[in-house]
Amino acid sequence: MKVCIIGGTGYVGSYIIDSLINAGHSANILVRSGSKEKLREHNSITAIPGDVSDQHALDNCHANCDALIYLIGILREDPAKGITFKKLQTEGFKNCLASAKKHGIKRVILMSANGVEAQTVAYQKSKYAAEDLLRKSDVNWTIFRPGLIFGDPRGRMEFCGTLLNELVSPPIPAAVFFNNLNIFSAGDQMVAPVFVEDVADAFVNALEHESTYSHTYPLTGPVTLSWKETIRHIARVAGKPNKLFMPAPAWGVKFVAGIFDRFPWFPITRDQVTILMQGNTATDHSAFSILGIRPTGFDEKQLTYLTNKN
Numbered sequence: 002m003k004v005c006i007i008g009g010t011g012y013v014g015s016y017i018i019d020s021l022i023n024a025g026h027s028a029n030i031l032v033r034s035g036s037k038e039k040l041r042e043h044n045s046i047t048a049i050p051g052d053v054s055d056q057h058a059l060d061n062c063h064a065n066c067d068a069l070i071y072l073i074g075i076l077r078e079d080p081a082k083g084i085t086f087k088k089l090q091t092e093g094f095k096n097c098l099a100s101a102k103k104h105g106i107k108r109v110i111l112m113s114a115n116g117v118e119a120q121t122v123a124y125q126k127s128k129y130a131a132e133d134l135l136r137k138s139d140v141n142w143t144i145f146r147p148g149l150i151f152g153d154p155r156g157r158m159e160f161c162g163t164l165l166n167e168l169v170s171p172p173i174p175a176a177v178f179f180n181n182l183n184i185f186s187a188g189d190q191m192v193a194p195v196f197v198e199d200v201a202d203a204f205v206n207a208l209e210h211e212s213t214y215s216h217t218y219p220l221t222g223p224v225t226l227s228w229k230e231t232i233r234h235i236a237r238v239a240g241k242p243n244k245l246f247m248p249a250p251a252w253g254v255k256f257v258a259g260i261f262d263r264f265p266w267f268p269i270t271r272d273q274v275t276i277l278m279q280g281n282t283a284t285d286h287s288a289f290s291i292l293g294i295r296p297t298g299f300d301e302k303q304l305t306y307l308t309n310k311n
């Protein structure tokens with residue numbers, strides 16, 4: 002199968018491409034200006050230069066393909082540069098779906114995110130709007146909603162590396178958030194991190210798996226733990242087993258983030274605090290079993306990439 006991948010130059014995309022090639026498929030990858038060096042060498046992939054708003058580039062990327070995988074996602078908007086959730090997570094997908102239809106592509110898999118049904122913040126609303134477009138289309142669709150994804154970031158951003166840099170490494174207690182006045186609940190939000198290679202295999206195995214058509218699946222890992230325990234794991238791997246915690250009220254952090262999160266140097270956005278406070282787990286684990294994947298647990302053995310220097 003030849004697959005058109007939009008967003009393939011990112012962290013998860015790099016693993017999806019590896020899995021795709023291992024399974025004997027080939028791919029056209031849309032690559033925007035300045036991102037070509039992010040693609041790993043593979044004989045069976047073709048880089049198509051262009052942006053997701055460039056219909057001509059999209060048509061080149063979809064030509065002669067059998068399936069579309071859409072992965073573009075951002076964590077922070079920059080409206081002055083035209084970077085918005087709506088543009089990249091809804092309209093970009095709409096453009097691709099139109100191009101896919103023009104080229105007779107019948108199979109489409111969309112990367113969404115766990116919790117988007119809550120639709121409380123712009124990130125979630127724009128992903129949900131893309132889901133809606135796909136559900137109403139006449140293609141054979143599958144939507145995956147991963148939780149927090151962990152695994153070697155290959156030089157990109159990944160949540161454990163971010164926690165290491167921003168909370169564990171600095172010589173001050175790690176901030177953990179609580180709702181209302183419930184200080185003893187700080188860092189109690191539950192998460193079930195999912196391994197990046199399992200997410201990649203789910204996308205690739207689903208391509209030809211008809212029973213996944215017309216389904217929306219959460220993808221979370223087999224280990225559920227609190228945010229505080231997650232940070233403790235990372236701290237132990239980093240040789241800081243006695244890392245202290247500092248409870249912080251979520252409303253206070255949101256207030257400060259509301260002022261500063263337009264600046265890239267501010268570590269967290271207001272919307273990210275809202276999402277973090279929702280927790281990130283799921284009860285439906287059917288996708289991995291249907292697709293023949295035994296998901297990898299989140300434990301310290303799996304986190305050694307955090308301390309590898311290359």
Ligand SMILES: NC(=O)c1ccc[n+]([C@@H]2O[C@H](COP(=O)([O-])OP(=O)(O)OC[C@H]3O[C@@H](n4cnc5c(N)ncnc54)[C@H](OP(=O)(O)O)[C@@H]3O)[C@@H](O)[C@H]2O)c1
Nearest residue numbers: 008009010011012013014036072073074114147148149150
């Ligand atoms: N990582 C997680 O924990 C996680 C969890 C749940 C869901 N997801 C979803 O998974 C998807 C991939 O995430 P990721 O971690 O791989 O993200 P990533 O490494 O930041 O990759 C994002 C992809 O989107 C492209 N992109 C970003 N800004 C763009 C722009 N302004 N115009 C055009 N393309 C742009 C990037 O292209 P460039 O390489 O050119 O920048 C890259 O190909 C996203 O949809 C994300 O919401 C991720």
